[in-house]
Amino acid sequence: MNRAVVVGVDGSPPSLVAAEHAAQAAVWRSRPLHLVHGYLHPLGYGVPINPYDVGLPAPSEDGRKMLEQAAAELVDRWPGLSVEVRQVAGGPGATLVEESRRAELVVVGSRGLGGFAGLLLGSVGTQVAAHGHCPVLVVRPPDRPIPTEGPVLVGVDGSESAELAVGYGADEASRRGAELVLVHIADERDAGADAPATDLLATAAAAARGSHPELTVTERLITAPKPDQALIEASGSAALVVAGSRGRGGFTGLLLGSVSQALVHHARCPVLVAHPYGHAA
Known part of the structure; x- marks a missing residue:
């Protein structure tokens, strides 16, 4: 099809x-x-x-x-x-x-x-x-021409939705010949969270490189109190940001997670919401 x-x-x-x-x-x-x-x-x-x-x-x-x-x-x-x-x-x-x-x-x-x-x-x-x-x-923004410079940015939080977003982000970066930047936002109040966060990023980066060996993949760990605001700020230098449709621990009935909602409303570049493909009618 x-x-x-x-x-x-x-x-x-x-x-x-x-x-x-x-x-x-x-x-x-x-x-x-x-x-x-x-x-x-x-x-x-x-x-x-x-x-x-x-x-x-x-x-x-x-x-x-x-x-x-x-x-x-x-x-x-x-x-x-x-x-x-x-x-x-x-x-x-x-x-x-x-x-x-x-x-x-x-x-x-x-x-x-x-x-x-x-x-x-x-x-x-x-x-x-x-x-x-x-x-x-x-x-978005609605009057901005198609970005030609900048990386593809993906937020990583260990959720299934974020794993899908990493796959879509790797595909997009490969099509564009762009760098793939994987970002994890760690809560500054969680002392000693760096090691698990680093492992999360390393696992996601390995998956991206495995599917697209030619990609330049960068891992970024950002400490901030609000993940949505940190990703919005990071989107300022990106050509595209890819967001999972649900975040970690998201409720099944919540069709778009709070961070993804913030990005589609406020990101400074286009946003790809990583829904899985449904069955064609």
């Missing part, structure tokens, strides 16, 4: 920046790119009956033109890229979560159409980052 890179596009500047990141990701992976616009029925709000009971709304001509223009600009920039455009009747968040069941990667912008300046990650991005069935790339 040739899974595609999927990106939600609504015509807003952040979504068009996200589409550029998605195109580059598709080229790196040798995958097709799907531009998807989820649209709601114009009577979908404040109506006592379900508007879909009387039939699905038709795709709009404006939506079609917006998608085709975006596709044309991406193909012009990345010749040879295979791009498919599609309008789907449904909310954009739910649409992208459903698309993620069959996708290689889903890409979302930091803010959607009409997003408020104070809302660091729009509702669509929040929904997809938490509920995706494949890796989800959150493009």
